[in-house]
Amino acid sequence: MAETSSKKIILKSSDNEDFEVDEIVALESQTIKHMIEDGCADNAIPLPNVTAKTLSKVIEYCKKHVDVAATKPADASTSTAAGVAGDDELKKWDEEFVKVDQTALFDLILAANYLDIKSLLELTCQSVADGIKNKTVEEVRKTFNITNDFTPEEEEAVRKENQWAFE
């Protein structure tokens, strides 16, 4: 729906691609919000830490969340039937959104951190966290390509201290 005040902001990725977005979508990022408030946003806002590929995903996320917030009826709290249904739908969308490969996921984490988008950061971190649950140490190392720099004695000592966790 066209709105009367749809100011546009231009975001420039690290690889020099321009993205035009509604200001309200850009404001999901606290970092961008501060830049706008400080008057640095007359031309394009440069985001040297975010590639075009990642930036377009971030924008997709922010757009969806802004859209859903806008269509929520004024009196719907999280405990009304309508409110819960809307939240469930958004949750499902978020779940699909983070089904990306590891490289893209970590890029999203770093972007969400740099752009200070709290909900996206929580979502992406939880997605990585879910990959840690119910695994052995070897499985964690394998999944994330972590090099073991413990000596066998050091490793054994830590295991012993945390025996309950390894049962």
Next chain:
Amino acid sequence: MDSSLKKCHTDRLSSLPDELICQILSSVPTKDAAIASLSSKKMRSTFMYLTTLDFDDSPISYCARNNPQLTERFQNFKTFVDNVLHESQSPHLSKFRLGFGGDLKIWLFHHHHWSRECGKHCFPDLEATELNAWISFPLSRCGVREIDLRIHVGVPGKLPPGLFTCETLEVLKLDTNLELELVSSLPSFRLPNLKVLQLHSIIIPEDDLVGRLVSNCPLLEELDMDCWWEYGKSVTISSPSLQKLVLSMNRDYQYDSPGDLLNIDTPNLKYFEYEDILAVHNSVTSMKAPVQASLNVYCDSGTPEECFRSILNLVKAVCNVQHLSLLFSCLEVLDYEDLINQLPTFHNLKHLEFDTNFSSEWDTVVFEFLMRSPILEVLEFPEGINAWHVIRPDREYHRMISESEPWVSRKNQLCPNLKRIVIKQYRRTKREVELVRFLLENAPALEELLVICKDDVDPAVAEKTLKKLPMASSTCSIKVQ
């Protein structure tokens, strides 16, 4: 999600800034974080800065009598928790969760009797000083927002009162057999940010404790209580901010006293669930826009009139609700001559559930409700339809009801918006079939009738009978399972 972590050949995790690794490790149970932290020295170093600690040894039941190795396991759990708390360097802690000691519900039911199954002996033992040190740990760090304790010990001591003066707390969940004496005797509570309060299993030593707590929580949105009340004779809950109230009253019903009073003043409540076995005088402020209400009551004492007024009061207070469940012996209690004059109209009611099993003459009550629910869309009988008559065994109810005013003039108009009917525990009795016949005749907009048979009933045969019944709706499908 595991499946999304497709093959990648560099260690992106370790190269994240420390605080992000910490955030990730803080999003899993501490047990998993400990395992992951063993993968490298870098991961190990971030383990000390976790901002969420989640220790959960459940659902182990410690029946130490039968399982000596579980006692050893608890020692390992104790060592683990002690070590992690000792090593924790994070000045900031946002969430603290601690769970051990098995399921107390079995013990609680037999409050005044020793259960032959799990009893006190089954819970682990921990020195009071050690346990208090664990519980107080989150209070010693900055900014804790959520504390969730599920603690059942063999010899319960007293819950540290500091939990109730923690100003940053937003969520407090307690499921414990520790005692509330020290909390009860606090001169004041300081919980200005508390939004969610959950109290399970705890014994409430004084009736005014909960009321006092609630009035000290100006932002409280959710109160969930499934506790044992030492008295439970005069309970007041007053909160303009409360959105959700789950109240399961457990008290010794030998305390049969006519002065019992339940006072609920929560005008903005959206979700109300009430479970009780005592008829009490209640004063309930009308809720402006409740979404869902469930009344699960049995009246163990009081005259039929007292019980009736008690339940009717609750029904009146939630009459603006969208989804109403009347369970246990609500229908039996409401089957009282004054119902016709007193029952309000349910202008917003879309979904109605009835438990008919404790009432033999539930028909009248059901129909009085249907008459007053003009926009009803879903009607459910989750516990089946009671086929037993006591007073009029030879009368088919639909004749009894539908051949007298005002039913006759309302024929085919009783449920103009009814779209869905669900009947469970179906046994193919005459009374059930008559109910279905009546509903089919009176629901011109019906889209689906779902019938779920009891195990020993053949769905195909049941379906045949039901499909022969005349239907006012041309678009209705009948499914029998």
